[in-house]
Structures are given as C-alpha cells and as structure tokens.
Amino acid sequence: MQAKFQHVFSGMLLLVAAPISLADPLSAHILEQISVKGRQTDLLGLASSASEGLVGDAEIADRPLLRSGEILEFIPGMVVTQHSGSGKANQYFLRGFNLDHGTDFASYIDGMPVNMRSHGHGQGYTDLSFLIPELVSQIDYQKGAYHANSGDFSAAGIARFGIQNRTRNEAELTVGQDSYRRLLAKGSSTHGKADVLLAAELQQYAGPWTDIAEDVDKLNLLARYSKPLGSGQFAVTLMAYDNNWNAADQIPQRAVSQGLIDAFGSLDTSVGGESSRNSVSASWYSDAWQWHAYAIQSELELWSNFTYFLNDPVNGDQFEQVDQRWIYGGELSHHWHHQFGEFAVEHVVGVQLRYDDIDEVGLYNTQQRQRLSTVRSDIVQQGSAALYSQSTVQLDSNWNAHFGLRYDYFNVDIQSDTPVNSGSATDGIASLKGGLSYQFAPNWQAYLNAGQGFHSNDARGATTVIDPQSGESVDPVDLLVRTNGAELGLRFFDYSALNVSVALWYLQMDSELLYVGDAGTNEPSRASRRYGVELAAYYWLNSNWSLDTELALTRSRFTEPAADEGNFVDGALPMVLSMGLIYKADSPWQLSMRLRHFGKRTLDSFNLQRSKATTTLNAGYRYEWPRWRLSLELLNILDSDNSDIDYFYASRLPGEPAEGVEDRHSHPLEPRTARLKLAYRF
Template identity: 25%
Template sequence: MPQRTPMYRFSICLLTLAAAAAAQDDAKPKDEAPVIPVLHQSVVVQGSPVEVTIDRRNGEVVQKTLFSRDDQIFHILDAGINAGQHEGGAKSVEIRRFGFNLDHGGVSGGLKVLTDGVGQNQATQGHGQGYLGSLKSLSPELIKEVNLINGPFSAEYGDFSGLGVVHILTRDTMPDELTFRMQGGSYDTARGFFSYSPTLQNTDALFAYEGSFSNGPFLNPLGYRRDNVTANVTQRIGERRQVAMKFNAGRADSYSSGQLPVDEIIAGRLSPYGAVNPTNGIKQWNGTLAGYLRQEGENGQVWKVDAFVGRSLFDHFMDFTFYLNDPVNGDAFQQHDSRLQQGANVQYLRPHKFLGMTGYLSTGANFHANQINVGLYPRVDRVPTGVASRAQADITNGAGYVQENFSLLQGKLLLGGGLRFDAFRFDLADRVDPLGSGVQSAGRWQPKASASYTPSHRVPLTVFANYGRGISTSDARAIVKNPQMERVATTDFTQAGVAFRSGRFGAQVAGFHIARSNEQVYIPDDGTIEFKGPSRSYGFETKASVELNRFVAFNGGITKVTNAFYLGTPRVYVDSAPHFVANAGVTLSGWRSWSGSLRMRAIDHYRLDGEDASVVASGHTVFDLWVSRRVSRNIDFHVGVDNLLGRFYYETQNYFESRLQGEEPMARIHATPGYGRTITVGMTLKLRRK
C-alpha cells in the first residue's frame, strides 16, 4: 500500500469535513416549472425546468484556466470522473468512473459526451468503441456551460450513457468583439487563441481560432501541434424564434511515448519519460457543420430541432506489446478510421396541468448514422507492412423518448418517469474476409424514474431516489462476425440519498448500485470490442459546496466504490479502475481584480488483475493552481501551475503481457507518466466590450 503523505491526509480531511455534494442554487422549486433535483450538476449554469443544478461553480474556472492539453477539461468537472492520458500527451484520455474502466469513453456502460447536442463518442472507432478524440477540437474559451448527469437518468440520451452524461454547450457570442490570448510555458508549450464576435442587430456571431504546440516532458519530443477553427451565427427571428449555424474543425498531429514497462523504469534501465518505440503517435482531423432551430410558444412550450453532418480522418500509431508476437519486426500497428456521420434531434417541451398537478413534458426523437472505413495494419516505423483487418461499417441508430415530471403537495413531492427506445442496424462489408460480412440489428427499451420529497420548505432537506437504464453497443465488426453475441449491453443504475441546501451551503450524500448485463473486453487481434459476463458495482458519493463569502467558494467530493465484481463463482473482480476518487477546490472570484483557483484531485491504488489482488496500480494526489489579475480594463494576466507540488505519478496503468527485444515474454504493469510541475504564463487582451 502506498504511503499516505501529510498533504494527502490533509486534503482528504478537508473533503470529509466538507461532507457531500450539492449545490448553491438560491432558486426554490416552483409549481409552474417542476424540477427533479439531484439528476444534474453544472459548471456555470442555468438549468432548464427539468434540469435543475445541484452544484454551481463560477465560470471563471473554465474561462481563465490556462489549458495546454485537451484532457484538462475533465480535471475541473470533478463528479467522480478520473481521466488520464493513455500514452503520453496527445492521445484521447482513458476514463474511469464508479469502479469501471470506460477505456476512451465507450465501454463498461460509457460516459456519453456531447458538444452542442453532437455526440462525441464514436461507435466502431479504429481506436476503440466510443472514442472521444474529437474533443481535441474544443477550445476551452468557448465553453459556456457544462451539464453533468450522474447516471442514465434522462430519457434524452441513449448509447454510451450508462455511467453518466457530460453535455458541453459552447458560446453563441463573446462578451467582447475582439479577444486575444497568448500563453507559453514549460516543455516548449505555446498556445494562441483569437476570436472575433461582431455586434449585430438580432444576431449573435463569432469566429475563433486556436493553435497550440508542446513537446511535453518526454525525451522523444512530443511535437504535438493542434489547430482549431470555430464559427457560429445565431439569428433571432422575433421574440420566440432563433436559428443558428455552427461549424467546428480541427487537426492534431503528434508523437507519443506509449505505455512503458514499469519494471524497466524501477530497474533504472528506462527513463519514465523515455520510449520503447519512438514512432507512436496520432494524425487526425475532423469537421462538423450543425444547424439549430428553437421555437417558443405563448404558453411556455418549446420546439428544438437540430441536425449535423461530420467528417473525420484518424490514424493512430501504437505499440503495446513490443516484440511479443513478432520478435523480428515488432508488434507495432496502425489503427485507421475514416468516417462520415449524420444526425438529427427533435425535442418538444411543455409545462401543463394534470389532475391538479403541475407537470413538465419532454419528448423527442434522435437519429444518428455512421459510415466508417476502419482498419488495422502492422507497421515498421510509420509504414504499413500488411493488412490485419479492414472493413466498411455502416451503423444506423434511431430513437424516441418521453419523460414526464410532476410536482405535488405544493412542490414538496416531485415525481418523474420516462421511457426511451433505441433501434440499431449494423451493416458490415469485410474487405479481408468477405464471409465475415453481414447485417445485424438490435433494439432496447430504457425506463427512467425519479422521486424526491421535502418534508417542509422551512427545513431545506430533501430525500431522493433515481433509477435509469442505460445502454452501450458493441463494435459492429464483432457483432456481425459473431451473430450469437450480445449486441447491446444494459446498465441499471439506482441512486438514493439525501440533499441539504441552506443559504450558501449545500451538501449531498447518496448511495448507488450499478448492475451491468455484460462487460466489454478488447480483442487485440482485430481491434474490436466483445462482451463478457455481467457485473455489479456499489458504493456511495458525498459532495459539498459553500460560498465562504462573495469572493471565495469551496467545493469538494468523494466517490467511493465499496465493491465491483463479475457475477459467478469463483469471484472475479472488475479491475483497472480506482475505487476512491476525490476532488476539492477553493475558488477566488472578483476580489480587487484578482481571481484564482487551487484544485486537488486524488485516486487510491487499485487492482489491475481481477483474480490476483497483488497486482495493483499506484494512486496519486495532484494539486493544480491558476491565478488571474486584471491589469487594466482590457488586459488580464494569468499564471497556471499544474502539478503544483511536482509529484511524480502515473496517469494510467494497465497489466498485460509484453516482450522487450532479446528478452523473454512476461506479464507486467505498463504505465504513462504524468507531467511534472508545469508552469504556464499568459495574457488576454479584450477589445470593444459589448
């Protein structure tokens, strides 16, 4: 067991004293707009009537943090999410939540991530089911709001939502016509952001560009270059209608260290920032064009319609096992994904009265289609030497849903229920083995239910319970080649607890039970995902937030998984995810032109083998700091220090068999080192305040 440092114990004491989660939201439930609490928590937030927030934090945490990596957005969301780089610096993050390893977001129930209604999880991706690499094109300065749902409690969301939803909404306009940000710092890091947002009558518009470069702390320079372009035009037609068009495109190119054998690092034969294969890395670009229509009625009803089309090209150069399978040329391979996708969503919201109760109806439909050229190729350096697998996969998903919330007993009792149905069609044309081609289909119902009771409005204590069934699909290639296998896994998520909110203080304690119908396992021979046996996970969460005064706020939380295992005998445990995730943050806002935030994130050591408890990953505690000073009306100066205490730690760790050149095969832990102390300095120039 790793030694607990005094700073670690101090931070955990802070979290324990803070108790549990919830939020600062001064608005009380109103009969004409009932809300079901404890479903959502938000950063910067306005909630709709059916999406009340339980955690409200200052938007400056997002707007003024000096981001240098695309995965850092998850570090400030908290919510029991542990995210870390899988191969060093530029690849998509590996996500762990509620005792499950979600890989890159799409397995073991999944964490559904959307940007302005466009799903970011890519099904049947070359790099794994539900890949989140498109988030590299998100510029943090453009984030307006982030809504978090702890589980599959909303009927609005389908595939990959089993362990929660992160919905990111971006700005339609900027507060200043011109915004410039320049930053630079450790590891040859440089980043620039520019936006132009003109002042127009009845129209919000913006154009933004972001470019960044970093070599990281690695001996083999990362060479990570990223360029993003974003544009938006929103036209208000009268008082109740608005139409918008949004465009986003990005490219990314880098090398990476790969996951390194920990035993070689401990023996001193390999630097933790070295590389076994220096040719690993990524090349990708993506673009999305989306249109939005919102129409409000005289009685509060709302129609929302949106549609999008996206194109992406992705190549990932990897080497996990080194010389295990090919002692001469090595096991390096290239994953390829060329994708065209289309989608549309329709939603209708309506407040109403029913048998003396106040209700709020939400109903809608979703459509999503993918056409994917996906392949796996052995390689030497970055040159393919053959074809391991190659296929054209077409996936179509249609869904409909309805959700109703009611307020009774003058708002003391809130009841909610919903139902969703998703239908899938998987069409595969195998370019290597035509006999592996075919068409399969699947469909699943997903019920939702929630209730909360406040005995007295004079006592701000609420007892609540939420239930939802979420789904996650398997890889289309595995489904078609193995028609007998399960095609859609279900996640039954139950949460119950108590929330307290009074003045500037809010807290919540909740227990959870998660029943997964099937777990998912990666098949390295063809890069697909297949299902294995059912599993269970249970534990509790505590969260708290308090505004100490109008300048300083504190928030913290703990997610503790008490057990996670597969059904059956002998007992096999779910591995590769921490059972303890903690966060805490102190935020300073608007004090004599100063703003800042000190944040902590921590995980415990966790098992990497379901049957051998001695194979464990080390935990870590990391502190990040940013400070911002308004120098003048138009200029802000920023300083950020990631990993403030300079602690060495591993972001992700995995256990599997590999072989180094000239040695015998062995099962070992492979890890990706976290960045050391990283100092970034930046300046923001804002002109023509609106």
C-alpha cells in the same frame, strides 16, 4: 496554418456579453431558463437527482487545465488521464468504470455526439481535443441513466457542452516549459439581432519526454451565427480541427529498473498519430419545440506499440489503426404542459437519429509507420433511431415525479476483407426510467431514481465468426448491452454559504464485453455490479473565499464466476477526491488551488496487482487591467512522480522469453510545469 489563423483573427469584432442557456434539451424544456456564470448551486426544485448539475463559463475559467479533455473533471468523481500522446483521446474514470476512451459515458457538444461507434481504437472513442474550453458556455451533466433523452453510452452518465453565442473579444498567448505555445483569438459582433462569433486556436508542444518530442501541432477553428427566429432562437456552428503528434506510450516498469530507459523514455519512438474533425451543426429551440441537426467528418491514423516483440519477434508489434467516417444525425423534441386534476404535468417527447458511414475502419501491422500486413479492414454502415417520452408530475408543492420511456433500434451492415465476417445485424432495446423528489424543508430535498440504460458493442462483433488474429471460430456478440441503475440522493442549500449533495448509487451491467481495437476482435467479459457513495460540498467562507470538496467511493465486482479469474473489475477506481480553494479579491486579482487524488487502482481480477495512489496539486494566479490580463498556471506543483495511469499485462523486450514477461506498464504524470498567459481585450 498561420495564414488561416490571421484570416480568422482579422475578422474578430467587439465583445457583447450573453446569458447562458441550458445545454440539455430535456432540461431546457422542463426547467426554467436560467443563466449560469459559476456552478449552479441552487438546484432545489429544479434538478431531478442529487448527482446532476450545471457548470458555467466563469468556473471553467477559474481552473487550470493541463489538457482540454480535463474539462470533464468539472463533473464530481470524474478522472481524466492519458497513457499516450496529447492528440489521442484521454482515458476516463467514473463510478467504478475504467471508461477507456469513453465507453459508458456519453458526451455531446452543441448537440453533436462525441462518442464514436465501432471506432478503430475503441468503442465510444471520445476525443475532446477539438473543444476550445474558453468557448464553452455551460456543462450540463447527469450521472446515471435516469433521463429518457439519454441513450447509447450513458450508463455511467452524460455531459452536454453548450457553445457561447457571444464572447469577449480578445487574443491570448500562452507560453510554458517543454516548448508549450498556445495562441487563442476569439471575438463576436452583433449585426441587428444576429450574433457572429469567430475563434481560432493554435497549439504546439514538445513534452517532457527524453527519447521523443511530441511535436503536437494542433489547429482549431470555430464560427457561429445565432439570432432570434420566429418564436425561438436559431444557431449554426462550423468547427474544424486538425492535429498531428508523436506519442510517448506507457512503458514497462522493468525497462526503467534495468536502466534501458528513464521514467520519461520510450521503447518505440515512431508511434503517434494524425487526427482531424470537421462539422456543421444547426439548432432551433422555443418554449414548445427544439431541433438540432449535424454532419461530422472525422479521420484518425494512430500508430501504437504496447507489447514490443511479443507477437512478432522480428519486426516488432507496432500497429496502425485507421478510422475514416461521416456522421449524420439530429433530434426533434416537443414540450407541452397541462393540468390533470390537481396535478400539473409536463411532457417531452422526441426522436433521435444517427447514421455512421464508415469508409474504412482498419487494423494493420506496421514497422516505423510502414504497413507490413492487414489484420482486418472493414466498411461499416451503422444507423440508429430512438423514440423517447418523459413526463414530470407536480404532485403537490413538495412532491414531484418523473417517468420516462425510451426505445432504440440499431441496424448495422459490415463489409469485411474477410468475407465470412461480413453481414448485417439489427437489435432493439426498450428502457424505463423514473424518479421521485421531495422537498421536505426549505433547504432540503431528497431524491429516488431508477433507470435502465445500455451501450452498443462494436458493430463488427455482431457479424464476426472468425478471429482475424488467430483464425479460430468465434461467436458473434449482442449488439446492445443492458444496464440497470438506481440512486438515492439528498441535497442541502442554505442560500448563503453552503451547498451539499450526497448520492448512494447502484449499477448492474449484463456484460462488459469490449471491442479491442488493438487486436481487431472482441474481448468477452462477465456481468458486473457497482455501487458507491458520492459527496459534493461547496462552501463560501465569505465574499472572497470559496472551498469545494468532491468525494467518490466505489465498489466494483464481477457477479459471474470464471475459471482462473477473480471477481475484481480490472481498472476500477475505488476512490476519487477533489478539493478546490479560490480567493477572489475586491481588487482585480484572484488565486486558485486544486488538489486531485485518486486511490490505488485494481489492475487484475484477483486484486493482486494494484497501482499506487496518485495525487496532484495545481494552482493559478490572475490579475486583470481594463484591457490586459496576466495569468500564471503551476501544474503538478509538488512535482509528483506518480503514474497518470497503470496497466498490468505481458510484453516482451529483446532477449526475453517468447511468452513475454507480465509487468506493470505505466505512463507518468507530467512533471511540475509553469505556463504564463497574456491576454489583450479589444
């Protein structure tokens, strides 16, 4: 690994700064090209809703991150947590959804989808560990399914990450408590009209756990070539990621209260995982055309144990999940505009293709990472094609309207180790989207949006007729699930000190059925309804001080009755508050603080079990010389002992009844920790 790092580091050359372009291809067509260093706050006349935005690399650099996945918390109202080892995908919460590992929120990096369909651990699995935050040029986020180029998994929203074409040429070493070590080297050079960017990241971490060392060993490599080509801009990017780790999973509260383990202990110290991702992507865009294509190779082996001895009192309940796949796909879109009478009209039409070639997606019973039996093992081919069209009409100097139409077609083929669960399925779904915006004063703009979206279910659920665990007959499920949403928004920007946006939103889902990777089967659920209000305010006190506040309040309920069930949506997060304070002095130093609070979570459908609220405070200090930069990050300054995440379910410890004990299972926040960074620019 060190040899790889040295090879990449030796090729790094002089930094040349580059402007940032829009990460969303639809926005790149419709909106003017703008450069963003911090958060793009003046979106009057540019955005089509109150709940979308742009975040630049300067703001990303200002915020301390415990994990790379927390970069999604730049999206107001988003919460990123973890219930297992650092190498596993995070848990995400937004707009009343416990998004699990990514269902109903779509993520793209350099045009490549991050969400994994029909994944071994969960539908829409979104692991951002391969992302190097320092190389992100911009985050383009949109909440709600109001844009025609947003498809699968985008019911709650979508984020598109752009990668820099040019970057600072520097090496940075980070050291911290619990044996945290990170080495980052990155740089770029210009050759004629072309730019070459190279970067490498090495990270190791033991963690604060008392019975197990995480032993995270992560490697990220990136190489990017970009240049003007014809009338547009061309780029090709290579990315490689490899990681292995041990996991401190969530633990039952009674094990701590009985003194079997402490709050940072583990009941099964042999769980963990290995993951890798390698990709090549290429893109080209001009004023009229844009295309991108990608090929991704991904592997995951994950060992977990959440119920201990509930299912197998002799060998225990440890299981292994395997996912090995190639993903191929791309997108082509065309933009043009014309005058229709008194109206200026812009059009974007596009096609999106994706094919998942899954060599193995399997679930195995294990003990100490050794396989004991097979629950199920499948080969899956899953393809999709989408056509979309969106038109924006400038009705007059103040009114704008947009209309979108999208059609998605899915085809899946399953080869199962249980022959009766093999088969093929197809499904298609059309989605309508639209909105109005009205700038009724120089500083004010109002928005009304509505749209249909969807998420795909795990392909195996569409052909499964025998439950692989119980052997009982089950009904196949729909491949695609409809969502309907709407939003009323208002934005204020005074061009000097204050930017505020507020949105009232509504989202209805036909079914919350999820594929449960831990059991190898589908878990049926009911239709649901969510609505809420979101507020985002950014205030510049003066040239040095800035303050931001983001608040989200949500109500989530099932809309269908069920025997012996309540109407509360399990895992829903009713309140999120985030506040940040940044001081940038005239001299080359700055200080930042960030508070994150999310309220009590619903843990069962009757709302009888609720988690405690969780509050964390992080801070960072940075001082720069001409070539050196020293940074100090303090995470969880108040040393909060709240939970990162909580669940309520039955598990069984040795000596307990065969039916197990229903209990709260939690993963604690990592305790107060300090990290010191030293960077050298050359």
